[in-house]
Amino acid sequence: MSHSVIMLGTGSPRLNTERLSSASLLQMEDVPILVDCGEGATMQLVKAGVPPQKVKHVFFTHLHADHMLGYANFLISGWVEGRRELTIVGPVGTKKMHDLLIEMLEDDIEYRMSLGRPEAGIRDVKVIEIEEPGHVDVELPMEIHCARMIHNVPTYAYRFEKEGVSVVFSGDTAPPTDELVKLAQGANLLIHDSALTRIEGDQMTNASKIWENLQKEHCTPAQAAETARRANVDQLVLTHFLPKMDPKQAMVDAAEVFNGKIIIPKDLDIIQVAVKSPVN
Ligand SMILES: [Zn+2]
Ligand SMILES: [Zn+2]
Incomplete structure (x- = not known):
């Protein structure tokens, strides 16, 4: 049994040629699930060798632009390339977002249908909006739970679990992360917001005000590591990085708190979900 996560975008809303905004592809055995879909995610899938039309499930942690x-x-x-079914999951507002995009693209969809493409995969997209944290009811061969995070719009972390192997995505969140600690308890892999890395020479004139606000919406590497430690996860992956972040410093900051494996990925890195063999 093999599970992996392709880090399609490890950046933030800040423009960065090295790191695109948030998107990850979870592959639980042969089921691909896109978690968030920041700009460029589709082309990143192509670069990673995953045909976008094979992805039939998208989970949005929240609806921020990135x-x-x-x-x-x-x-x-994905539809043009042959996808014929799609389910998307996200907080309340996901249906409105989807419907507005369909409306915006109406002429384009009509034109492509006039060339013979079917309605399936574009007009019959199933949208599931989460109103309460807990079990997420989606037709997939795995258990999925979510928990509410601390951010400035409704945001959910997701836990995907199959035959005792579990992967958790935090989405964006500020501490305290008690709900995330519960959700991620014993997980094999926790992918965690770590936007608040130290950055040098930031040129934004209002950087300090933005930075002050960010404290209420995101985590530092040490705070992410604290969640990983309290949740007793095997591996911690830090992501959602600002430009000019220092990966070495982020690693030092996280490793002071968490003893398990810590990964600071680049875009398109593939992370294998390590499964501990049972101790007899
Ligand atoms: Zn956000
Ligand atoms: Zn974000």
Whole structure:
């Protein structure tokens, strides 16, 4: 049994040629699930060798631009390439976002249908909006739970679990992360917001005000590591990085708190979900 996560976008809303905004592809055995869909996610899938039309499930942690701006392209390109079914999951507002995109793309969809493409995969997209944290009811061969995070719009972390192997995505969150600690308890892999890395020479004139606000919406590497330690996870992956972040410093900051394996990925890195063999 093999599970992996392709880090399609490890960046933030800040423009960065090295790191695109948030998107990850979870592959639980042969089931690909896109978690967030920042700008460029579809082309990152292609670069990673995953045909976008094979992805039939998208989970949005929340609807900030850096987590959904790539969805319009995914929606159309995947269908044009042959996707014939799609389910999307996200907080309340996901249906409105999807419907607005469909409306915006109406002429394009009509034109492509006039060339013979079917309605399936574009007009019959199933949208599941989460109203309460807990079990997420989606037709997939795994258990999925979510928990509410601390951010400035409704945001959910997701736990995907199959035959005792579990992967958790935090989405964006500020501490305290008690709900995330519960959700991620004993997980094999925790992918955690770590936007608040130290950055040098930031040129933004209002950087200090933005930075002050960010403290209420995101975590530092040490705070992410604290969640990983309290949740007793095997591996911690830090992500959602600002430009000019220092990966070495982020690693030092996290490793002071968490003894398990810590990964600071680049875009398109593939992380294997390590499964501990049972201790007899
Ligand atoms: Zn956000
Ligand atoms: Zn974000």
